[in-house]
Amino acid sequence: MINRHVRVAVVQSAPTLFVKQSALDKITSLTREAAGKGARLIVFPEVFLPGYPRGLSFGVRVGSRSHEGRKDWQRYWESSIEVPGPETNILGELAKELEVYLVIGVVERDQEFSSGTLYNSMIYIGPDGTFLGKHRKLVPTGSERLLWGQGDGSTLTVIETPFGNLGGLICWENYMPLARTAMYAQGIDIYIAPTADARDTWQATIRHIACEGRCYVISCNQFTTKATYPTDLAYYGDIREDNDVLSRGGSAIVGPLGEYxxxxxxxxxxxxxxxxxxxxxxxxxxxxxxxxxxxxxxxFQLVVNDRKQEIVSKMAYSD
Structure with a gap:
C-alpha cells in the first residue's frame, strides 16, 4: 500500500551572504537535524545558496552602473553554482545518506550559452541522491532583474514521489494566475513557495493558493540579520542604517482547505x-x-510553451 503520509521540515535560516561554503555547511547541519527528527522532505528558502542580497543596490541607478557594484556582483557570481554540478553532487550524497528529498533555493550560473547570466532557481534532489529537476524563476521582481535572468516554461517542474506530486513557484511568481494554473494542471499535491516576502500580505497569498489548488503549501523564507552580511562589500552602506533584522521570516505550512x-x-x-x-x-x-x-x-483555455528557449539553434544540412 502506498504511504500517503510524509513528515516535512521547513528551514528558516540564512547563510553568510555570498559565501557558498557557509550555505553548504548550513544545509548539511540543518538537514541532519531535520532528518534526525523524522523529516523526509526538507525545504530551504529562496536562493538560500548563497543568500538573498536584500537591501543592496550594487551601485545601480537608472542609466548607470559603478565599477564597485560590478565587483559586488562578481562576488555573487562566484558564489553561485552550476545545476547540475559539483555542489548538487554534494547535496545528492547528503540526501542519499539521510534518505530525504531536498528542495533548495539556489543562485544558478548558466552553463550552456553564457556564464554571465544567473538564475533564481529551485532544485529537487531525491532520497537516492538523484538530481530530479529544477525550476527557474520566470520573472525576477523589480530590481531583482539586475541580478537574475528570466526562466522559461521548460522548468515548470512537478516531481512524482511515492507520497504525491511535488512542485512549486518562487516568491512573486505565485501572483501569476496562469503560472499557478500550469502547476495545478500537473496534479500538484505539495506546492513549494519559497519567498523573500515577510509581509502579512504574503500569508493571504499562500492560504489562497492552498484553497485554490486544494494542495498543501509550504512557504519558506530566510530569517536574515545584518550579521550575515560581509562588511567589506562596496555597498554595505546600503543597509548600514537599516534595522538589524532585514527579513523576519514568516515560514509556514498550509493545508489544502487554506488552514494553517x-x-x-x-x-x-x-x-x-x-x-x-x-x-x-x-x-x-x-x-x-x-x-x-x-x-x-x-x-477558458491556457496554452503553455514548455519548450526550452535557445538563443542559438544548430541545423544540419545535407547535400
Missing amino acids: IVEPLYNKEGILFATLDLDEVTRSRFDFDVVGHYSRPDV
Whole structure:
C-alpha cells in the first residue's frame, strides 16, 4: 500500500551572504537535524545558496552602473553554482545518506550559452541522491532583474514521489494566475513557495493558493540579520542604517482547505515540522477541483510553451 503520509521540515535560516561554503555547511547541519527528527522532505528558502542580497543596490541607478557594484556582483557570481554540478553532487550524497528529498533555493550560473547570466532557481534532489529537476524563476521582481535572468516554461517542474506530486513557484511568481494554473494542471499535491516576502500580505497569498489548488503549501523564507552580511562589500552602506533584522521570516505550512498546519514563524531561526496526510488533498477536491470539475475548458483555455528557449539553434544540412 502506498504511504500517503510524509513528515516535512521547513528551514528558516540564512547563510553568510555570498559565501557558498557557509550555505553548504548550513544545509548539511540543518538537514541532519531535520532528518534526525523524522523529516523526509526538507525545504530551504529562496536562493538560500548563497543568500538573498536584500537591501543592496550594487551601485545601480537608472542609466548607470559603478565599477564597485560590478565587483559586488562578481562576488555573487562566484558564489553561485552550476545545476547540475559539483555542489548538487554534494547535496545528492547528503540526501542519499539521510534518505530525504531536498528542495533548495539556489543562485544558478548558466552553463550552456553564457556564464554571465544567473538564475533564481529551485532544485529537487531525491532520497537516492538523484538530481530530479529544477525550476527557474520566470520573472525576477523589480530590481531583482539586475541580478537574475528570466526562466522559461521548460522548468515548470512537478516531481512524482511515492507520497504525491511535488512542485512549486518562487516568491512573486505565485501572483501569476496562469503560472499557478500550469502547476495545478500537473496534479500538484505539495506546492513549494519559497519567498523573500515577510509581509502579512504574503500569508493571504499562500492560504489562497492552498484553497485554490486544494494542495498543501509550504512557504519558506530566510530569517536574515545584518550579521550575515560581509562588511567589506562596496555597498554595505546600503543597509548600514537599516534595522538589524532585514527579513523576519514568516515560514509556514498550509493545508489544502487554506488552514494553517503550522503558523508563521517570525523573528528567529527555526525549523517547522508537520506530518502531511495526502488523503486530505483528495478529500478537499470533493467540492472544488480547479483544473477538473470546476474548470470550464469550453470558456477558458491556457496554452503553455514548455519548450526550452535557445538563443542559438544548430541545423544540419545535407547535400
